[in-house]
Amino acid sequence: MNRWGRETLAALAVFVGWLVISVIGGVVWGFLAPAEHLVVFEPGRMQTIAGESGHYFDSVAIFAAISLVVAIVGSAATWRWRSMRGPILFAGLFLGALDGAREMMFTGELVARLRFPEIVEPAVGEVVAVAPTIDTLLVLIIAPLIACLSVLVMAAINPRDDLGVEGDDRNDVGPPFATQGAAPAFAAPQPSVDSSASPQDG
Numbered sequence: 001m002n003r004w005g006r007e008t009l010a011a012l013a014v015f016v017g018w019l020v021i022s023v024i025g026g027v028v029w030g031f032l033a034p035a036e037h038l039v040v041f042e043p044g045r046m047q048t049i050a051g052e053s054g055h056y057f058d059s060v061a062i063f064a065a066i067s068l069v070v071a072i073v074g075s076a077a078t079w080r081w082r083s084m085r086g087p088i089l090f091a092g093l094f095l096g097a098l099d100g101a102r103e104m105m106f107t108g109e110l111v112a113r114l115r116f117p118e119i120v121e122p123a124v125g126e127v128v129a130v131a132p133t134i135d136t137l138l139v140l141i142i143a144p145l146i147a148c149l150s151v152l153v154m155a156a157i158n159p160r161d162d163l164g165v166e167g168d169d170r171n172d173v174g175p176p177f178a179t180q181g182a183a184p185a186f187a188a189p190q191p192s193v194d195s196s197a198s199p200q201d202g
Contacts, residue, residue, distance in 0.1 A: 010084040011092025018074055018096025019103055022143070025066045026104035030111025032066075033059040033132040040122045049127070059132040063108065064142050070104070071097060071146035079154050090151060097144040104143075105134045 034055045038046035078093050079085070109131070116131040134140075 007088040011088045014078050014092040015096040018100040022100030022104040023107050025070045026107030029108035032062050035116045035129040038128050040126050067142040071143045075147040075150035097147040101140040101143040
């Protein structure tokens with residue numbers, strides 16, 4: 001397989017890896033995001049309890065924080081695959097972070113609805129917990145934005161023009177989001193041969 005094919009497969013692996021860690025982040029958000037509690041004062045009509053309206057901001061802030069962690073961890077893991085560094089791998093990273101943010105929102109809201117199921121026809125005076133949601137789509141740009149900025153910083157501080165792609169393969173950790181075997185810390189010394197020594201006469 002040529003270089004282009006290997007980089008395409010690497011970008012696909014990175015894309016799938018981003019989706020996996022984004023879904024995990026969505027599950028975490030679904031368990032951390034607080035519900036908004038409402039009280040039923042008339043049949044079919046509910047009112048927010050004092051102090052509960054701030055939970056909307058809490059849910060968005062928690063989602064933003066998880067997106068930040070996912071973006072930094074994902075971009076750092078992708079950058080360590082040094083033999084595949086390049087525009088194709090970056091495209092897989094960006095598209096994975098972009099679609100992963102959407103998947104994290106859908107997964108998180110699904111988990112939240114399972115935690116706080118909707119109550120049909122609640123009684124008057126009953127306190128109802130409403131599952132948290134992400135109502136602003138602007139928060140979805142955090143993960144791809146931070147991922148791109150992280151790669152930009154790592155590329156800027158790299159001292160090599162080729163970003164280390166043509167470096168020693170022993171320093172390449174391989175695909176991100178996968179467990180790699182540890183390489184030996186030291187190589188066995190090779191015996192040296194002195195070419196200046198002259199053969200002895202029998």
